[in-house]
Amino acid sequence: NAGVTQTPKFRILKIGQSMTLQCTQDMNHNYMYWYRQDPGMGLKLIYYSVGAGITDKGEVPNGYNVSRSTTEDFPLRLELAAPSQTSVYFCASSYSSLAETQYFGPGTRLLVL
Amino acid sequence: GIQVEQSPPDLILQEGANSTLRCNFSDSVNNLQWFHQNPWGQLINLFYIPSGTKQNGRLSATTVATERYSLLYISSSQTTDSGVYFCAVEDNFNKFYFGSGTKLNVKP
Numbered sequence: 001n002a003g004v005t006q007t008p009k010f011r012i013l014k015i016g017q018s019m020t021l022q023c024t025q026d027m028n029h030n031y032m033y034w035y036r037q038d039p040g041m042g043l044k045l046i047y048y049s050v051g052a053g054i055t056d057k058g059e060v061p062n063g064y065n066v067s068r069s070t071t072e073d074f075p076l077r078l079e080l081a082a083p084s085q086t087s088v089y090f091c092a093s094s095y096s097s098l099a100e101t102q103y104f105g106p107g108t109r110l111l112v113l
Numbered sequence: 114g115i116q117v118e119q120s121p122p123d124l125i126l127q128e129g130a131n132s133t134l135r136c137n138f139s140d141s142v143n144n145l146q147w148f149h150q151n152p153w154g155q156l157i158n159l160f161y162i163p164s165g166t167k168q169n170g171r172l173s174a175t176t177v178a179t180e181r182y183s184l185l186y187i188s189s190s191q192t193t194d195s196g197v198y199f200c201a202v203e204d205n206f207n208k209f210y211f212g213s214g215t216k217l218n219v220k221p
Binding site: 031033035040041042043044045048050056058059088090092101102103104106107 | 114117146154155156157158161199201207208209210211212213214
């Protein structure tokens with residue numbers, strides 16, 4: 001199993017540009033999560049999904065959108081990128097949210113200039 | 114949301130020393146996990162421990178849910194233990210909240 005994969009590893013965006021961060025897991029996990037980690041801080045939940053077709057907002061959803069058309073994929077869309085979205089983005093998955101651990105991808109480092 | 118506070122924020126140890134990291138949370142939780150983020154940014158789950166005590170090698174964790182805290186014990190620390198240790202809790206709505214972490218530096 002590849003686990004949780006994320007692409008790209010690193011990206012520079014100009015203010016106002018849009019992009020999609022890709023996340024794929026091959027563990028048949030129901031739950032998937034997107035977090036951002038600002039320098040020296042813990043992770044903050046952006047969006048999560050408990051299964052295909054179901055998504056919900058986390059702690060910091062503004063400026064982002066997600067979709068979950070398949071169990072495997074959970075892309076994160078940034079519309080109109082802003083410098084405040086400069087961060088490291090982590091995708092994670094778990095079989096369920098109860099009694100199961102989360103497995104993290106390697107992260108995507110995003111710089112908005 | 115649930116407030117998660119970790120202490121200490123920074124910790125320097127000599128190799129071989131023991132340490133205790135603490136995580137306090139502000140409300141009842143369904144889930145509590147400890148993670149280690151290595152110096153390369155990789156996040157690894159250490160424990161799923163909403164209550165009770167678990168041990169895995171030199172690491173062990175205890176959560177006292179009624180008193181809203183969890184402790185992570187590291188014994189005989191090694192340089193490879195360096196990194197940031199995060200506590201994360203899940204509320205009743207499947208949302209996770211992370212603490213700011215404890216940055217550990219183990220010196221040879």
